[in-house]
Amino acid sequence: MTIVILHSEDALGPPADPVLAQIAGALERAGHEAAFQVVLPDVVALATALRGAEPELVVNLAEAFDGKSALESNVAALLNLLDLRYTGSSPAGLMLAGDKALSKKVLSFHGVRSPQFATVHRGDVEWAGDLTFPLIVKPPQEDASIGITHASVVNNVQELLEQMGEVQGRFHQPPLVEQFIDGREFYVGVIGNADARALPPLEMDFTDFPTDRPRIASWAAKWGEQGAERVPSTRARALSCRRIWLPSSMSNCGRRRSTPSARSASATMHASTCA
Numbered sequence: 293m294t295i296v297i298l299h300s301e302d303a304l305g306p307p308a309d310p311v312l313a314q315i316a317g318a319l320e321r322a323g324h325e326a327a328f329q330v331v332l333p334d335v336v337a338l339a340t341a342l343r344g345a346e347p348e349l350v351v352n353l354a355e356a357f358d359g360k361s362a363l364e365s366n367v368a369a370l371l372n373l374l375d376l377r378y379t380g381s382s383p384a385g386l387m388l389a390g391d392k393a394l395s396k397k398v399l400s401f402h403g404v405r406s407p408q409f410a411t412v413h414r415g416d417v418e419w420a421g422d423l424t425f426p427l428i429v430k431p432p433q434e435d436a437s438i439g440i441t442h443a444s445v446v447n448n449v450q451e452l453l454e455q456m457g458e459v460q461g462r463f464h465q466p467p468l469v470e471q472f473i474d475g476r477e478f479y480v481g482v483i484g485n486a487d488a489r490a491l492p493p494l495e496m497d498f499t500d501f502p503t504d505r506p507r508i509a510s511w512a513a514k515w516g517e518q519g520a521e522r523v524p525s526t527r528a529r530a531l532s533c534r535r536i537w538l539p540s541s542m543s544n545c546g547r548r549r550s551t552p553s554a555r556s557a558s559a560t561m562h563a564s565t566c567a
């Protein structure tokens with residue numbers, strides 16, 4: 293089978309994402325022909341390149357279009373329009389998972405609790421739950437902790453307003469204000485659709501974190517190496533497997549994280565695309 297591995301430009305690094313070579317190697321070992329295609333920032337050029345490659349399957353690793361993760365679902369939509377078979381979520385699944393506020397509303401419909409929240413759109417309060425400080429302010433349509441710093445955790449109205457302004461100004465997205473849940477942080481990979489299976493959970497290890505910083509996987513904690521925001525990198529360790537629930541709208545390919553609270557049984561969960 294001719295298979296195109298479609299990936300974002302930043303996967304080329306440095307450092308290069310090892311997943312690219314791992315998938316190509318696995319496909320070749322299984323007797324397939326693997327080729328790479330970067331998500332070109334020109335949609336017409338991208339469509340032409342994909343058509344020209346005549347793939348029987350596309351492994352869709354694209355997490356953004358033109359560097360914008362908010363446009364991620366459009367890459368899958370383009371594959372639909374080109375009538376190409378691809379791995380991963382449909383545009384609808386990606387759009388749902390790519391919007392934290394929307395995901396929280398869907399989870400709530402299914403009776404799955406996530407932290408209390410408020411959303412504000414152009415100065416209008418869209419929804420405000422029963423919130424108390426500390427809170428965390430996030431851009432709802434980003435991932436990889438983009439826009440999350442230690443200052444995202446706010447303890448008073450002044451900090452809250454500053455962070456809301458920061459998210460609105462930098463990302464042009466209605467800020468998502470969430471109850472800050474202090475506690476341990478787990479990541480759970482899920483495989484399968486109808487009979488989804490949870491992989492062994494991983495726990496973030498904040499042991500080396502500075503005590504004056506909120507224990508969150510900020511952008512600096514995940515990716516930063518230098519500068520004022522520098523914090524020791526976080527580590528994850530494996531735990532024993534637990535049961536997991538997967539809504540049908542998040543089938544195909546997704547990642548979910550749960551953060552059980554030390555104070556309550558509520559959990560924060562979100563889904564995003566994964567390679």
Ligand SMILES: Nc1ncnc2c1ncn2[C@@H]1O[C@H](COP(=O)(O)OP(=O)(O)O)[C@@H](O)[C@H]1O
Binds near residue numbers: 434471473474
């Ligand atoms: N409600 C919350 N309570 C406590 N920590 C949070 C909360 N929301 C986010 N965080 C922290 O911020 C990190 C990034 O937030 P997350 O919602 O997972 O965004 P992303 O999609 O960018 O990973 C999380 O891994 C966690 O450490």
Ligand SMILES: [Mg+2]
Binds near residue numbers: 436437549
């Ligand atoms: Mg996350």
